[in-house]
């Protein structure tokens with residue numbers, strides 16, 4: 001699991017962005033020291049860690065769980081300002097204009113609005129006066145606005161506001177300069193979150209530290225200022241403490257409010273930027289509302305018409321209709337407008353419908369915020385961490401990937417579109433490719449957003465000339481079907497030039513600040529779409545990370561140093577039958593074998609790692625249950641691939657496919673065991689098998705033992721699994737040799753052989769009444785199933801194949817109720833044996849990289865997993881230790897560094913280590929239980 005967070009510390013004004021990689025469920029305490037040294041090398045571990053104003057308990061806060069999710073801002077030593085717990089009566093939203101998107105919490109009192117940094121609500125709009133107007137929130141909830149002698153005036157719903165306070169009607173729109181503001185009262189809050197899996201971090205702003213009252217343990221340094229500067233979301237009530245409400249001068253009551261204004265439908269279809277920020281931080285219902293077929297899909301609003309009357313009629317452009325969009329004007333203004341456009345696209349479209357790609361060599365600083373968005377994660381197998389092109393090589397790679405996107409069939413629309421930000425000069429070959437992409441891309445759903453620096457369109461630089469300048473600046477610009485041309489002396493207006501080349505009326509351009517957009521992107525960072533499985537449209541969870549190329553099972557099991565003590569602890573805690581298969585996008589991937597009533601099929605081509613996956617399954621089971629609670633039967637269809645697992649003390653029998661006599665005897669013994677269990681249970685079903693309902697259960701646990709919130713997990717289990725009779729001698733042939741070539745585990749003297757628990761039994765308890773003594777789980781693992789059930793002519797096991805198939809089929813039918821489970825590995829489907837057909841859950845191995853698979857369960861979930869390696873020789877140092885690395889945004893477009901786990905040619909294998917520790921754990925456990933107290 002990997003999460004990306006920003007860490008603020010003393011003396012680090014801007015904070016440090018880091019990536020934390022750790023097994024899911026790792027507590028914050030494991031990385032606190034590394035976080036401190038990432039902020040200031042050599043720095044000591046902080047006394048306190050805060051997420052906003054909340055102090056975190058490093059031992060209990062887990063990485064990957066809120067609030068420690070992608071995009072979080074952590075502060076060492078000092079708290080940041082949070083939104084506060086107390087309800088806010090109203091919020092002032094900057095709906096449009098050159099500094100749009102701001103959301104200011106109104107807590108009561110009077111606040112000034114103006115261009116000056118001294119204003120309670122600063123507004124970066126050149127047409128706004130330094131102190132332009134004031135708002136007063138009365139104790140009765142009314143809001144009054146008064147002009148403060150501004151140069152360009154204050155307008156409320158198209159009517160001028162003077163110095164005498166005027167009441168703001170619900171929905172009223174204030175215009176000052178090019179900006180439009182509105183107030184959202186507590187009653188008008190958006191509906192609660194409907195979509196997000198993980199809550200976004202709440203709004204961080206710095207909390208002013210009272211002079212003379214430093215935080216406990218805080219060094220004597222100014223509080224970090226970065227978030228305040230970058231966030232653009234503040235509450236004046238908090239910052240200024242709010243001035244006491246000022247009643248209008250005596251005899252001058254505030255003017256009566258005009259009637260409430262209802263936004264026309266057209267306006268509501270296009271959320272303004274402040275509404276968009278609220279959608280993101282509160283995961284509002286309109287977040288990601290537009291799918292590929294939605295009426296306004298891939299449309300953006302560039303600003304609002306400067307209508308003399310009230311209202312904010314949006315000026316919009318549809319990317320599918322125009323192909324590509326160019327923005328031309330002075331740098332500062334086009335980047336603000338481009339941020340607003342990209343934020344709208346990311347806020348309204350889910351990553352399954354939209355991919356964002358960046359081509360901006362040398363401009364990582366300006367555009368790295370896009371890297372927080374889930375839309376810049378590669379979802380089509382692109383060879384990079386993020387779809388960013390910040391140097392020529394990365395840009396070339398992005399262009400190649402875009403060129404590979406295929407057109408949909410004639411008449412069909414693309415299901416997912418790519419919007420490509422193009423900013424800055426590209427190398428000559430890349431520019432040629434880009435020109436082709438601009439011409440041919442839209443048909444395949446690839447749309448450019450091209451920025452060109454020009455002077456604003458003014459009388460001295462008329463539209464036609466400005467457009468020519470833009471086209472000269474950028475070869476792809478000529479292919480843009482629409483251009484947003486910034487105009488006016490201060491370039492805060494925009495004129496939309498459509499495909500016909502005619503410029504529209506000037507409108508107030510929307511633009512957002514770098515601080516705003518960073519805040520916005522961080523809020524989206526931990527969100528993933530709801531749904532099953534990974535990939536486009538799939539629901540990974542917060543903190544989803546690409547799968548590793550290889551995965552050591554013992555690390556995922558958190559048994560990097562596997563000791564008898566650690567195993568005994570596990571065995572004491574284990575009651576169900578979870579199998580950890582490997583690592584997924586979010587951490588360990590487990591399969592609830594106990595709840596699965598049908599066989600689990602491990603499938604894949606030759607040399608895809610099926611045998612390894614089966615060994616890993618056996619190892620994972622052996623890590624959860626001791627030999628008393630679990631018996632494993634290993635059956636080979638061909639070869640000896642399962643031999644490494646045969647050393648596990650839980651293995652009651654290991655059958656090679658060479659001797660028909662033994663195979664037949666084994667099949668007979670297996671049927672005998674089913675009968676014995678049925679007798680012992682006397683009609684009562686084995687509890688776990690019946691409680692879990694049909695089908696399997698799969699999911700991602702968060703602690704390596706599959707104890708995460710399980711999907712489809714059985715409930716209502718009366719007792720622990722296997723709390724039934726334990727017995728096995730009626731199937732054991734005389735002489736102690738079970739019906740196969742080899743009984744693996746050495747047995748204590750006099751113990752009858754059988755599958756009712758291996759080796760650990762000590763003095764065999766007398767057969768007891770059903771329910772009075774443990775009956776262990778029995779798991780049958782079969783490798784190379786096709787070779788076993790339909791061996792080629794001349795194969796030694798051929799004569800016995802029929803009896804084996806019938807026995808396994810009996811296990812399939814009767815096993816679920818008797819605590820017996822079946823795991824089968826085979827090649828791609830061949831034939832239609834009932835076993836394969838009945839396998840509802842499948843682990844499909846992809847072939848490359850080795851061990852890569854997808855777990856498919858009957859509930860439709862598809863979980864990508866890198867299956868665990870267990871038979872390799874892996875140095876002790878190659879563990880999944882938590883690491884903290886500084887994020888270099890400029891390099892995230894590179895192919896990820898591949899560091900396969902080194903496997904040494906000598907030393908014990910992991911499965912041998914596990915088997916030896918398990919054998920010792922079993923024998924000491926036995927000694928302990930035999931010692932009289």
Ligand SMILES: Nc1ncnc2c1ncn2[C@@H]1O[C@H](COP(=O)(O)OP(=O)(O)OP(=O)(O)O)[C@@H](O)[C@H]1O
Nearest residue numbers: 550605606607608609610611612850851867868869
């Ligand atoms: N997850 C993995 N990581 C690294 N190496 C692996 C992994 N899984 C398997 N291997 C290696 O790949 C090779 C093939 O694996 P394995 O024998 O498990 O595949 P198989 O699908 O059972 O092959 P066969 O077609 O021979 O039955 C072996 O050398 C094994 O050590």
